[in-house]
Amino acid sequence: LAKTTQPISMDSYEGQEVNITCSHNNIATNDYITWYQQFPSQGPRFIIQGYKTKVTNEVASLFIPADRKSSTLSLPRVSLSDTAVYYCLVGEPGNTGKLIFGQGTTLQVKP
Amino acid sequence: DTGVSQDPRHKITKRGQNVTFRCDPISEHNRLYWYRQTLGQGPEFLTYFQNEAQLEKSRLLSDRFSAERPKGSFSTLEIQRTEQGDSAMYLCASSLVGQGVRRGYTFGSGTRLTVV
Numbered sequence: 001l002a003k004t005t006q007p008i009s010m011d012s013y014e015g016q017e018v019n020i021t022c023s024h025n026n027i028a029t030n031d032y033i034t035w036y037q038q039f040p041s042q043g044p045r046f047i048i049q050g051y052k053t054k055v056t057n058e059v060a061s062l063f064i065p066a067d068r069k070s071s072t073l074s075l076p077r078v079s080l081s082d083t084a085v086y087y088c089l090v091g092e093p094g095n096t097g098k099l100i101f102g103q104g105t106t107l108q109v110k111p
Numbered sequence: 112d113t114g115v116s117q118d119p120r121h122k123i124t125k126r127g128q129n130v131t132f133r134c135d136p137i138s139e140h141n142r143l144y145w146y147r148q149t150l151g152q153g154p155e156f157l158t159y160f161q162n163e164a165q166l167e168k169s170r171l172l173s174d175r176f177s178a179e180r181p182k183g184s185f186s187t188l189e190i191q192r193t194e195q196g197d198s199a200m201y202l203c204a205s206s207l208v209g210q211g212v213r214r215g216y217t218f219g220s221g222t223r224l225t226v227v
Contacts, residue, residue: 034215041220043115043204046216046217099216100156101153102153103153
């Protein structure tokens, strides 16, 4: 399973757009990129998943360049409630038996 | 769809005691996973089931740990002779094979174990 690297922490202010970049140099052809969000004392929550180019849902956008060696999670106009840990994962979720989590990025949104 | 339920939410036990946690996955999900998470770290994979078969176990899962999923429905995770190092949040997740590509895994809120 491909290893991922992301910043340990980020700060932002309410109303700003936040971009969290993840590196996954060894991504395999069949791997998808998935992002999870985790609040304290809760399990991770699925945010978005993509394979290439751009994916957008009601919560976030995911940008994946052509070489797929990195990806960027974009959160538009963050609020205080977006303060959480964000995990980038790479794998073939339909077939592999497990997700491998790194340390994640702790996003602190300030008023 | 009531989500993934875990019971209990919190457990405090004395070192050396046995504890058992329960996970009820989303009813139509055929895969069930157990993870452990300590403070400041991401969840660590422990084991997973497809239906009632346990398909993979992490080396983190020592012989004091055992997991079952009878009849492919709920699952239990038992820790025997607990140690202080077992203190952590134990997370359960479920998924439907083939659907993970679009929806990801659904996690429960976890069971926080404190060994004193």
